[in-house]
Amino acid sequence: MKQAITTLSISVLFGLAVTGCDNSAKVPTADKVPTADKAADSTSSNASTPITIGYSDWPGFVAWQVAIEKGWLKEAGLNVDFKWFDYSASLSAFAANQLDAVLVTNGDNLVNASGGTKGMMIMVTDYSAGNDVIIAKEGINSISDLKGKSVATEKGLVDHLLLSTALDDSKIPATDVKLVNSVTNELPQVFTSKDISAIAVWQPVANQALKAVAGSKIIYTSKDKPGLIYDTLSVNASHLSAHKEDWKKLIQVWDKTVKYIQDPATHADAVKIMANRVGVDPAQYEQFIDGTHLLDLAANKQVFAKGDGFDSIYGSTYHVNKFNVSNGIYKAEVDADGLIYPSLVEELK
Known part of the structure; x- marks a missing residue:
């Protein structure tokens, strides 16, 4: 797309x-x-x-x-x-x-x-x-760990939907996470910022982000919510x-x-x-x-x-x-x- x-x-x-x-x-x-x-x-x-x-x-x-x-x-x-x-x-x-x-x-x-x-x-x-994912830095192992953290994604797009749904399922109000609006193709670079704890993004940009930040990992994907997209x-x-x-x-x-x-x-x-x-x-x-x-x-x-x-x-x-x-x-x-x-x-x- x-x-x-x-x-x-x-x-x-x-x-x-x-x-x-x-x-x-x-x-x-x-x-x-x-x-x-x-x-x-x-x-x-x-x-x-x-x-x-x-x-x-x-x-x-x-x-x-x-x-x-x-x-x-x-x-x-x-x-x-x-x-x-x-x-x-x-x-x-x-x-x-x-x-x-x-x-x-x-x-x-x-x-x-x-x-x-x-x-x-x-x-x-x-x-x-599985092609739409949430990637987090080392030390963040679940959606619950995102509370109080800054998460970057492109607002209004499908991985914002993925993030919103994941937060709802974990009973975390959207206001408990700071949403940082970023252009999708720039998310690998944005992810390297010390202020950003996680990103929501699709493949193959996701693979680029994983390579950009050592120790980062996928903590949630569209496979966890079949039929969302x-x-x-x-x-x-x-x-x-x-x-x-x-x-x-x-x-x-x-x-x-x-x-x-x-x-x-x-x-x-x-x-x-x-x-x-x-x-x-x-x-x-x-x-x-x-x-x-x-x-x-x-x-x-x-x-x-x-x-x-x-x-x-x-x-x-x-x-x-x-x-x-x-x-x-x-x-x-x-x-x-x-x-x-x-x-x-x-x-x-």
Whole structure:
């Protein structure tokens, strides 16, 4: 995502006030789409016009490269153009109606909606399972030890969410920790300051920080809170309404892709494809795949079951919704249910 591997929540991009959202995850029918959108849908229904999807540098997104290079999209009868972006740029392009869909964290999809861009989350690619971490200096061994200490992270982004959740679980008020707002890519340098006891950061910047400060160690990761950070496929509502069968086929291709990556017989080939896409040695890239829990169709069915816990896309999204409001990312909670669209996953066998 941003620069290299991230699940970053680029909420600072969109400081817009909340606009109204539907109260349910029903997409508009074709006859309710504005005239300009009808024309666009008519054009996009032509087989020669590809579905455009923005993707970026996160293992759960880079995994699509396997499907692209194996030709599985064409085999499924799909004409899809995956467009490579820096993560923040992909969200800007989606907001500007330059893409039919974008790969985005569930929290950032809420931020998009608060600014007026309603993307329907039809599928979850993965959840962060170790790539987002809290690193502490020698002598600090747990989240509880952070009380009274200075912790650096980039305010409003996904590892601020990780830190906030970890503090809540340890019954430590946020006011008991001094939050030092720092640009993520500068955190390894910031961590060397004697005033900073810990940082919250994602990989591979985390590895740089560990090397920068002798004796430092990871004391908490997104693996400790599975489902806190979901990555999703978010689709323009009008396009979804007009092309549901195509989106179903795409979900089936994803299921095939996950199984190929997870199969010991084909795993190495998949890793090589993914690593080559981002210019990383396959052996090194394994670490980032290990920190990303990919979800096939069966797992998606479970995640889309409505619930308040992090094992549900609903519960996770409710949690980040409250976090975004409490940290001033937007003023009032977005209608999360109106952005989660489980129907396609539920209909597939």
